[in-house]
Amino acid sequence: MSGSMTTAPERCRWLTTLVLACLLAGCGTKEVIVQSEFPDPVMNRLPLTLGIWYDDAFANHEFFDEASGRAESSWLVNTGQAQVELWQTLLKGMFENVVFMNSKPGPGQMNPVVDAVLLPAVDELQYAIPAHTNVKVYEIWMRYRFHLVTTGGDPIAEWTMPAYGKTPTAFMQSDEGAVRLAAIVALRDAGAHFATTFTRVPQVEAWLNSLPHTGQQQAAP
Amino acid sequence: MKPGRWLVVGMLVPWLTGCVNATVDQMVFNSPTESMGDASVVILGRRHASDYETEPDFIRCVGSHIGARDDSIRIIGELEFLNALYPWFEPRTAPLRPADLEKLLEHRDVAQKFASLQTRYMIWIDGSTVRGESAGSMTCGIGPGGGGCFGFGTWSDDASYEATIWDFTRRAEVGRISATASGQSYMPAVVLPIPIIAPVQGTACDSVGDQLLQFLSSDN
Numbered sequence: 343m344s345g346s347m348t349t350a351p352e353r354c355r356w357l358t359t360l361v362l363a364c365l366l367a368g369c370g371t372k373e374v375i376v377q378s379e380f381p382d383p384v385m386n387r388l389p390l391t392l393g394i395w396y397d398d399a400f401a402n403h404e405f406f407d408e409a410s411g412r413a414e415s416s417w418l419v420n421t422g423q424a425q426v427e428l429w430q431t432l433l434k435g436m437f438e439n440v441v442f443m444n445s446k447p448g449p450g451q452m453n454p455v456v457d458a459v460l461l462p463a464v465d466e467l468q469y470a471i472p473a474h475t476n477v478k479v480y481e482i483w484m485r486y487r488f489h490l491v492t493t494g495g496d497p498i499a500e501w502t503m504p505a506y507g508k509t510p511t512a513f514m515q516s517d518e519g520a521v522r523l524a525a526i527v528a529l530r531d532a533g534a535h536f537a538t539t540f541t542r543v544p545q546v547e548a549w550l551n552s553l554p555h556t557g558q559q560q561a562a563p
Numbered sequence: 564m565k566p567g568r569w570l571v572v573g574m575l576v577p578w579l580t581g582c583v584n585a586t587v588d589q590m591v592f593n594s595p596t597e598s599m600g601d602a603s604v605v606i607l608g609r610r611h612a613s614d615y616e617t618e619p620d621f622i623r624c625v626g627s628h629i630g631a632r633d634d635s636i637r638i639i640g641e642l643e644f645l646n647a648l649y650p651w652f653e654p655r656t657a658p659l660r661p662a663d664l665e666k667l668l669e670h671r672d673v674a675q676k677f678a679s680l681q682t683r684y685m686i687w688i689d690g691s692t693v694r695g696e697s698a699g700s701m702t703c704g705i706g707p708g709g710g711g712c713f714g715f716g717t718w719s720d721d722a723s724y725e726a727t728i729w730d731f732t733r734r735a736e737v738g739r740i741s742a743t744a745s746g747q748s749y750m751p752a753v754v755l756p757i758p759i760i761a762p763v764q765g766t767a768c769d770s771v772g773d774q775l776l777q778f779l780s781s782d783n
Contacts, residue, residue, distance in 0.1 A: 381646035382670045416567040477614050478693070510691065527654075534650030 355531035371416040374518050376424040378524040383435035390553075391439035391495065393459035394429070395446050401426055404537035408461055419469065419482075419521060428463040429462060432498050432533045436540070457553065458498055461489040465502065469524070471517055478511040482528040485537075490546060499545030511512040574618035581761030587770045590739045593781075601684030603637040604779060605631075605644045609689035610654040617688055621724070625688065628772030629779065636779050639680060648676055648678055660734050661729045680729045686775065690724030692764040695745075703754050712753035721745045722767035726775060738778055742770040 376562060404420040432438045441446050445451045447459045463486065470481040483506050490499040507528025575668065606626050608617035626638045645652050651667055658664055668674045701714030724747070728738035748763025 370601040381649040381652055384648055384673060384676055385650075385670065390662070411691055479614070481618050508610075508616055510618050512620065528582055530649070532657055534656050536648045 356470065357481070360414070371418055372521075373418045374420065375527070376419065376522055377470060378424050378520045378526045378529070380425065380428045380431045380530065380533060383533070385436060385537060387438045388541070388550075390458070391441060391456045392433060392437040393441045393443045393456035393463050394433060395443040395448065395459055396426060396429075396555050397461070397463070400463055403464050403467075405469075407457055407469070414473075415517075417466065417469065417521070420466070421467070421525055421529070421563050424526070425462075426462070427527045428448055432537060433460070434546055446495075447491050447493050451493075451495075452492050456493060457492060458490050458549070461491065462518050463487045463489075463545040469521060471521065472511055480511070481506070481508045482514070482521065482524040484528055484532065486532060486538045488536075498529070498549050499543060501543050501545070503532070503535055503539070505529070505535055507531055534547065567581060570631060581746050581748045581759050583744055583761045583763055583766045585742065585766045586654040586738065587742045587774055589774050597684060597762065599636060599753050599779065601637070602681050602780065603639050604684045604686065605639040605641070605680075605682055606686045606775075607641055607652065607657075609657075609687050611657075611659075612689075615691040615693070617724075618692070618764070619688055619692075621764060622688060624765070624768040625726075625772045625775065629776050632772075632776055633780055635729045636776075644680070647680065648673065657720075661734045664729070664734050665733065678729070683731040684737075684779065685731050687729070688724055688725075688771065689708070690722070690767075692720055692722040692767065695721050697721035699750075701750070701756065704750075711755050712752040713754070716752075716753050717747060718751040719745060719747050720761060720763040722763045724767055724771055726771050728775075740771060740774045740778075742767050742774070744770065 358436045393416045400422070402420075402422040403425055404418060404422060406419075407417045409416040430440075439456075441454045441456050443456075443459055445453060446461075447453060453459075464484055466483075466485040467486045468483045470477075472478050472480065475481075483504065486503045486505065488499075488501055488503065489497065491497055507524045507526065507530070509523040509527060511520065543548060565766055606622055606629075608619060608622045610616050617660070622641050626640065629636055631640045650656055651670075651673060652658075658667060668677065695718065697716065697718035699714065699716040701716050702713040704710060721743070723741075723743045725741040727736060727738065728737070728740075730737045744763050744767040746763040748761045749759040751759075752755050
């Protein structure tokens with residue numbers, strides 16, 4: 343006889359375990375790791391050497407929302423890897439030279455010589471799913487904070503920028519899959535917003551005008 | 564029931580569909596006067612509304628519908644186009660009027676990309692399919708001896724889409740098509756639920772696709 347045969351009470355136990363596991367699955371943490379490739383931007387490059395520094399909070403950015411009730415799930419949305427992928431691709435397409443800093447810009451730090459260093463950060467991330475809003479779209483909203491500093495760490499500009507992404511409900515699509523797609527749309531929106539407004543940020547515009555080699559060309563995007 | 568009859572029922576079930584009513588309005592200002600040649604068409608979804616989103620599946624469906632019926636029309640995939648011209652056609656940056664294309668083409672790299680894609684028509688589709696009222700109830704149970712469902716459910720779906728055709732070479736809107744479709748789906752369940760789904764979005768896709776095909780093929 344086959345060793346895989348089970349008795350009726352045993353089958354009942356397995357079935358009960360399976361049903362309970364299915365029910366409990368709805369109460370666990372829903373984890374979304376956002377991964378994507380992003381296209382190179384189509385634009386005239388600014389004649390600048392830009393340094394980039396990602397701190398750990400940005401490069402490993404994740405958002406956790408604890409369930410407020412028994413019927414709801416907690417959410418963990420990890421965007422760090424996709425953030426780094428997006429900004430590397432975008433900035434390389436926006437500036438003639440992009441250099442990754444060895445350390446956070448500051449006095450006495452040994453870093454390559456660049457025109458300025460950009461330090462991006464995610465200030466806030468919010469999400470909405472149809473169960474929250476009764477609207478059949480999944481949404482992700484982010485607010486970035488950018489610091490543009492000299493190699494020595496002196497501030498040049500500081501500004502915030504929102505980004506938004508949504509995706510409709512679709513047949514056989516899980517909540518996690520839809521939130522992942524909405525996050526990718528939000529990241530693309532962040533790239534589009536940054537690329538089209540960077541030279542119009544008042545402090546950045548003033549700084550660009552003060553540079554001898556960019557003063558006449560900054561209207562690129 | 565004999566196994567042969569079950570087989571027949573099993574084969575018929577996927578063919579059961581609910582009824583759909585569709586209405587199409589077309590308003591064409593300037594039909595094409597010359598052949599498409601090597602030029603291409605891009606179909607894009609409008610994604611500016613806050614409470615709905617034009618489904619990427621619908622855009623793909625319309626593109627496939629046209630491509631399958633006239634292989635001389637070269638359709639560029641939506642994502643391929645968005646990636647090729649990133650960041651200029653994202654919801655935040657996409658041109659809202661044909662005149663905005665002029666400003667976009669001031670960027671040398673963008674103009675070069677457009678030239679390489681040979682885009683003749685840009686078709687914007689705006690709309691969505693929404694679930695309407697639903698009624699009925701269904702109970703499902705599972706036990707050691709097996710499981711099953713009993714009950715009846717019904718719901719309605721409404722689709723509404725509008726396609727706007729821009730002539731890229733003339734930087735002008737040359738046509739507008741709108742299609743609405745509504746249908747009622749049913750799900751009776753006696754042990755097994757039998758979905759009788761009304762293909763509302765598919766019907767709207769066919770309606771829009773047929774009208775666009777008629778427009779794009781009118782010069783051939």
